Amino acid sequence: xxxxxxxxxxxxxxxxxxxxxxxxxxxxxxxxxxxxxxxxxxxxxxxxxxxxxxxxxxxxxxxxxxxxxxxxxxxxxxxxxxxxxxxxxxxxxxxxxxxxxxxxxxxxxxxxxxxxxxxxxxxxxxxxxxxxxxxxxxxxxxxxxxxxxxxxxxxxxxxxxxxxxxxxxxxxxxxxxxxxxxxxxxxxxxxxxxxxxxxxxxxxxxxxxxxxxxxxxxxxxxxxxxxxxxxxxxxxxxxxxxxxxxxxxxxxxxxxxxxxxxxxxxxxxxxxxxxxxxxxxxxxxxxxxxxxxxxxxxxxxxxxxxxxxxxxxxxxxxxxxxxxxxxxxxxxxxxxxxxxxxxxxxxxxxxxxxxxxxxxxxxxxxxxxxxxxxxxxxxxxxxxxxxxxxxxxxxxxxxxxxxxxxxxxxxxxxxxxxxxxxxxxxxxxxxxxxxxx
Numbered sequence: 001x002x003x004x005x006x007x008x009x010x011x012x013x014x015x016x017x018x019x020x021x022x023x024x025x026x027x028x029x030x031x032x033x034x035x036x037x038x039x040x041x042x043x044x045x046x047x048x049x050x051x052x053x054x055x056x057x058x059x060x061x062x063x064x065x066x067x068x069x070x071x072x073x074x075x076x077x078x079x080x081x082x083x084x085x086x087x088x089x090x091x092x093x094x095x096x097x098x099x100x101x102x103x104x105x106x107x108x109x110x111x112x113x114x115x116x117x118x119x120x121x122x123x124x125x126x127x128x129x130x131x132x133x134x135x136x137x138x139x140x141x142x143x144x145x146x147x148x149x150x151x152x153x154x155x156x157x158x159x160x161x162x163x164x165x166x167x168x169x170x171x172x173x174x175x176x177x178x179x180x181x182x183x184x185x186x187x188x189x190x191x192x193x194x195x196x197x198x199x200x201x202x203x204x205x206x207x208x209x210x211x212x213x214x215x216x217x218x219x220x221x222x223x224x225x226x227x228x229x230x231x232x233x234x235x236x237x238x239x240x241x242x243x244x245x246x247x248x249x250x251x252x253x254x255x256x257x258x259x260x261x262x263x264x265x266x267x268x269x270x271x272x273x274x275x276x277x278x279x280x281x282x283x284x285x286x287x288x289x290x291x292x293x294x295x296x297x298x299x300x301x302x303x304x305x306x307x308x309x310x311x312x313x314x315x316x317x318x319x320x321x322x323x324x325x326x327x328x329x330x331x332x333x334x335x336x337x338x339x340x341x342x343x344x345x346x347x348x349x350x351x352x353x354x355x356x357x358x359x360x361x362x363x364x365x366x367x368x369x370x371x372x373x374x375x376x377x378x379x380x381x382x383x384x385x386x387x388x389x390x391x392x393x394x395x396x397x398x399x400x401x402x403x404x405x406x407x408x409x410x411x412x413x414x415x416x417x418x419x420x421x422x423x424x425x426x427x428x429x430x431x432x433x434x435x436x437x
Contacts, residue, residue, distance in 0.1 A: 026397025050177025056360025269308030
């Protein structure tokens with residue numbers, strides 16, 4: 001199929017998918033797989049698969065959740081990615097290297113019952129004692145004296161335990177997107193890159209020829225999309241455009257149900273930190289897991305191929321909700337927000353500066369941080385992934401397919417199923433997520 005952005009006026013498809021990130025491509029692939037006769041086109045303003053916010057992800061995954069919905073979505077998706085790499089032979093750079101939370105005393109006591117509950121639900125977890133952590137992680141700093149002025153300023157807390165999620169790790173988001181793209185094309189799907197959707201086409205179901213149609217009393221339907229190259233008419237439009245979704249939905253009065261927030265990642269390389277890459281005991285790769293500090297949610301992600309680490313943090317109170325067309329990483333954010341915490345727990349990072357940095361956007365569901373999936377007058381909207389799009393993409397794509405086919409339940413990889421309406425609006429039922437650090 002051609003990637004040309006030239007579109008004949010009023011082309012017709014059964015389904016238009018807006019967004020060639022992991023969510024859009026997973027949805028298009030599963031819809032086409034279920035019915036190869038469907039004429040499906042994916043549109044994206046970038047030049048290749050997964051080059052928007054997907055490419056700017058930290059590329060980590062976990063199944064450590066208290067919400068059964070989160071466990072289902074992430075667990076089945078992770079299993080499918082393992083199947084892609086192990087059984088289908090398509091490399092995703094997937095490593096079950098684990099997630100490691102360094103916990104202060106209050107955090108650990110607050111989570112003790114939650115951890116036992118997750119274990120009863122089959123989540124593989126391991127608790128590490130402080131002595132183990134000191135022995136295994138070269139140079140880590142887990143205790144701060146009362147006279148440590150710097151620790152006091154940033155409120156660095158002593159670490160008492162480590163909690164490791166076993167079926168967690170890192171993966172290449174770009175390669176996941178490429179897999180879905182490849183498989184979607186194989187079964188006849190069409191993708192057009194460098195094609196920006198300017199607006200959704202909203203029309204009356206019965207046109208009367210009255211100026212300014214559709215009017216408020218007319219039955220309406222989203223019947224396609226408008227681009228600079230022309231109009232594409234479709235029976236269904238799947239809006240999987242991440243933080244750009246509200247730019248399309250707001251003008252026609254559909255609430256996308258998320259707020260945009262910038263995420264930033266900094267790449268660090270130095271001989272001083274390479275020893276951390278060779279950390280034995282946590283996993284089969286002898287590498288440090290994706291590790292989160294007790295303070296400020298600062299994380300480090302080993303990147304062995306670069307002989308370095310990716311570093312970021314949880315943007316919470318004090319960081320604005322704001323859309324940016326081309327988000328840029330802020331060096332001062334690393335210098336003044338991340339670095340003091342990072343270097344206090346991991347002194348190896350002292351005086352290490354970023355060699356590269358980038359920024360993307362989260363579509364944050366501020367209600368419960370669990371995805372929304374709903375249908376409204378010809379549009380299927382999937383939004384509010386809240387930074388967990390990579391780890392839930394396959395399951396969400398299967399749920400989009402079930403919603404399109406008007407099925408009550410979606411069959412997830414591994415044989416489990418989930419009621420589609422649970423991610424919707426009117427019958428939303430996603431449980432309580434208590435594992436938030």
